[in-house]
Amino acid sequence: MNPIKIFLFVFLLIAGSEYGQAQQFYRFKADISVKDKLVDGTYRLTMGKVYYDKLYKKIVYKLNFPNIETMVIQDTTLFKIDKTNKLIESSRTFLIPDFTVFHLALTGKLSDYGLKAAANDRAIYKIGKVEKDEKGLTTTWVPAEKEFKKVFGDIKMLTINKKLDAMIFYNAKGKIVSRQFFKKYVNVKGVEFPTEVTMISYAEDGRVNTQLTTYKNVLIDQNNEDEIYRYRIPITKSVTAKK
């Protein structure tokens, strides 16, 4: 066999695998706007920028409205920092970076919202049913084990052209507790990301909580502003600190 061809083959094999490695996206940044209509009829508007680094597992919100402040979510703790970089308060949060839309988009798992368990992981959900119609592909995820069925309800997922379009969360009794929609996808450096995410949650008495999050100027793998991605929580507390 021609040695040049062998060399080219090996070279392309290595180059291809290097390219594959380089596609491990790790940083996300965007302008964010969150609009809430709450069950009591009041509204909320939050504007600023969001930064996420997959390696540090830190979500940093640099907000300018309603107040100029920074919020950092790290290890299920939410830290609120004022504009003078003093800690205002810290509190427990349910948010885990691995299940944010940022992390899932960077790791290419947004299409199934990360529900598919990895090879050696214990599955919490399994695919119960798959249906195809004119809307797209509807997958019903059901709790994988009997014990989980007492706590978790099913999750229905609609994907259109392999992109997550909507999710319906049911409680263990089969009632809808939340609907989420993922619209207006953009492709930035190969990362597919929905620039409009709507969440509609339902209270027990039927009242509705609506949240619309929009993202603009999405940046992937930004190589500056390191100090924001790694945001160091200040030790000094503000005089108005609650904790």
Place this chain on the structure above:
Amino acid sequence: MKIRYTGLVLLFCSISLFSIAKETAQPFDYDENQMTQEFEKLNRIEEFVSKNKGLDIKELEKVNPQLLSDIEIRQEATMTFDTKDELPLGVPSFWWGCCLGGLGILLVYIFSDEDKEQTKKAFYGCLVSGATAAVLYLGYFLFLATTAASVTY
């Protein structure tokens, strides 16, 4: 694996704090026009703030109060999963104390991240349940005493 498990449990807990009385007919239906109408006033505020960098809500109240005049807007930022005012299972603090007594108070204290207000509510719940039990016992003993006194041999 632990992170995924914990993450899913917490994600579902946060969503399960609500439940609906009836299921919508077409759950995947999404009305974009309705969303636009729903947030029309907020969209106007957003547009104004975007064009005027550095404006926070207090500055906006001075510069363009009309934008805020016919909408009740909260002063704090949204944090979807900020659980400061919520407890697991969506059970109010009062009932934790009322049903579980001292254990309920301790659980509220831990889950609410040492929130004094929430812990106080659990304590009141415990007091109410204790007082109710005391009244019931008193009533029971009075009943027994009355019954015993009315027995003739």
